[in-house]
Amino acid sequence: MAVKVLILEDNPVARSFLCRVVRESFSDTIAITEAGDLETARAQISIAGGASGMHGVDPFKLIMVDLELPDGNGMELLAELTQYPATKIVTTLYSDDDHLFPALQCGADGYLLKEDRFEVLVEELQKIVRGQPPLSPAIARRLLTHFRHGGRLSGDRPAPDSGFNSSQDFATTSAPVPIGKVPDHERLTPRESEVLTYLSKGFTIKEIASLMGIKWFTVNDHIKSIYKKLNVSSRAEAAVLATKQGLV
């Protein structure tokens, strides 16, 4: 059976380029559904079993979402698809944390930068699907800040200096844990903090592994776990917000 892939991208040239990337990346038979705007994408998803993807219909296994779309932002769709059992990837031209971080909070499993070379994109895509999402130093910094504040300041724009104190930046290897009861899903383990701190300083996964004396895939597991915690924490945050506002 063909693996179903949804590509949401308004630029037709880019869309076909991404199609090529996807086909190149996987050996399976691929059935690609293309969408140029959010509306089409939503329609396609509801045909394939709705936003929860739980109706026994064959759901998409991979969803690639562009952020800037004619009828809205790709993050809206990501937010709707938090329960959807697919690998969700943000494809964008924006490489800065300001744009990417909210997307990751919305449940994206990784991101691809569209200007990268074909081979690079293929490799990155394969890594994401294998569970090795990328994490740039800037995003690592944002994540550290996010979890340092118990995940509660994520909605705010970051302070101009990313809320990073230079002394901590240079000296500490583990993030201070906030005092008081913070739910587990809003807190990083010391190991995860360490990994994030190294990442924020530009170390590669291999370097981190050797620095911490662990296997590279263990580092990778930490990164995956951080991704998940970010997603869960932001969802929990959203739920709390919704309760407060009487929406639930």
Next chain:
Amino acid sequence: MAVRPPRPADGAASDSRLDSGWLDAADGPRKRKRPHLPIDHARSLLLLGLLGAAVVVLWLRLLAGTPHLPLSWHLTADGGITLAASSDPELQPVIGHRLQALVLADGQRIDASAALLPRSPRWIVDDAERQQQQALRSRIGEAVQQPQVMLQFDRGWQLALAPRPRSLVGLGALCWAVCALALALYLAGAVVVLAQPGLPAVLYGVLALSQCLNLLLIGAESLPGMGLPAALVQGDLALRLLADATAGAALVQVLLWYPQRLAGARWRTTLAWGLTVVALVWLLAMRPAGLWWWAQGLGIAYGLTAAALLRQRRDQPVNPLARLLQRLVLAGVGTLVLLNLAIAAAGRNGTVQYQVATIGSVIWVVFFASLLMLGPFLSRSKQVLREFMLLAGVATVVTSLDLLFLAILSLHPLVSLALAVGLSLAVYALARPWIQGQLAGSGALSAERMFDSLYRAARELEQSPGQAGRQLSALLCEVFDPLEAAPTGRPVSRVRVATDGATMVVPIPRLPGTEPGAIVLRYARRGRRLFTQQDRALCEQLLEQLRRAVAYDRAVEHGRTEERTRIAQDLHDDIGARLLTLMYKAPNAEIEEYIRHTLQDLKTLTRGLAASNHRLSHAAAEWKADITQRLNAAGCDLHWSFSADRDLTLTVVQWSALTRVLRELVNNILTHAQATQVEIVLQFDRHHLTLNVSDDGSGRAPETWSHGLGLGGVRKRVKLLGGQVRWVERESRGIRCEVQAALPSDTV
């Protein structure tokens, strides 16, 4: 030993003491008054006020109930008296006639003389004259108790007149005015005693009360018509002497204890009061010859002692209050001396001396009372009150001078008056800056400089709100030039003048990033001036202007950032999407790579526009991650090392220049060198940045390279940074590119 105010230089230990002390002083009256004022103080003040009013009303009623003869007299040059006016119609024909004698109902005859005129025995120079006058007026006081008094005028005119009580209306305007002033002085004393309980306040109260007594006596003296209670006439001298002596001793004592306690205050106080009591007893019991001279000498001695005490205080840390008080005391003493001179000089001329003594003494007491009223409110007083005090002083001087000229030079009255007024105006012009200089607004700083300072302070405040305290302090120092300006952590809500104008507490404006707190200024204009309410208002305005300027700057900066972000967004969205499409459609790899490069440059540009600053450490991390990825994709290893002696914030120009230089160099290696190892060393040491990029590729003889877009771009960027770049061959193989630049920037 007197308590010296702690100075900031004493160190941290004294700082806290100093802060809390000053702030307590600043908050003191307010804090203590506010919660209690409605219950305690207001009620006490009301009670005291009612008591004072009751005393004054009783006094007035007593005076109004005394029988009198409704006659006012005119003193002729030869010492006789003529009838000047009367409210009795029967007496109209004799107006202008000279009085020969008064014949009482029991047949006693009182010969008319100048001594019949109302006049305080306290201000009569000649002892015999004083005694005669006292005796005569006592008799008149008894006479008006009888049903009828016969008046004998010249040319045989004889009239019988029945004494009748004065009504309240008949007390005369001067009496009312003087009594009102007495009440006001009394209330000022009550306010001071209630607001700042303590020895100085009590002494001030004593001072005020003594002058109230003087004023009430003057009120009685100024009544129109003839006839005062005999007891009052007899007691007048004693009461006035008592009032003056008490005032003098209290003044000396208050200056021993205030503004700061002087060494030996206790025994000096005892000495002062002891001498006062001895002098008073001696004057009243012994009635020595030249009583007036003794009394006046005593008054001047008190004044000089007070001035000397204030002089002594000036050796301590400069206290503008002491300076100002000293000037006021000296002005008072000077005026008194002048008045005494006038009275003494007029001694030979009966008419003139009568006028000098009556008018001069009244004005002197009014002047002294107004000085007293001003005293405790120096820093809080309104301009009007100060001017009134000065004018009262000048009026005394005018009168004294006028009469002095009349007496000594025998000038025409008009000439004398004109001369006196002219001289007094000169004195006023000289005295005003001498005294007011301590209180005047900040005249020294020109408006232009003030504007300049304000503008600069606003700029600096905007740029580094964390330093707000320091900057505000610098601005205030420029405006007020205080001896000391110390920050304190205790927040205050508004500007306050405390400790009688020696201290002003200014809150630090609240901005995001500033610490709450205040600045305590002590001793304006290097201790030569007091802080006044005008200063407070000026300071409030300064703060307001500062707030506005900063808000405006922020709005401008915000708008600028927004605009930059919008431009970046547009560039990125529109041009970026087009370049992306172009890149995908590129006919060959070379053009694709070229367009990718352009796209990355565009991204660098837009990021530089959108983000206002970049930490060097953050930027280095991103460079490393980016370069690692690119080199790895090309199968090339990166050896990266980064060290910095401190972190710094890169400006947009620095960040984007370094980003592009690095990208271009790596790009160059990837495109031309076929290297397998790349080493990048980035060092930042003492504001100096060194970047070495080495490869083990096939490149040789860099001096022969053509500098196209790529290397030309590197050169341009490095030049933009104000640095140098050179390429050298490595010994083994490959090329090393060395970039050096100084990065003078704010360290984080």
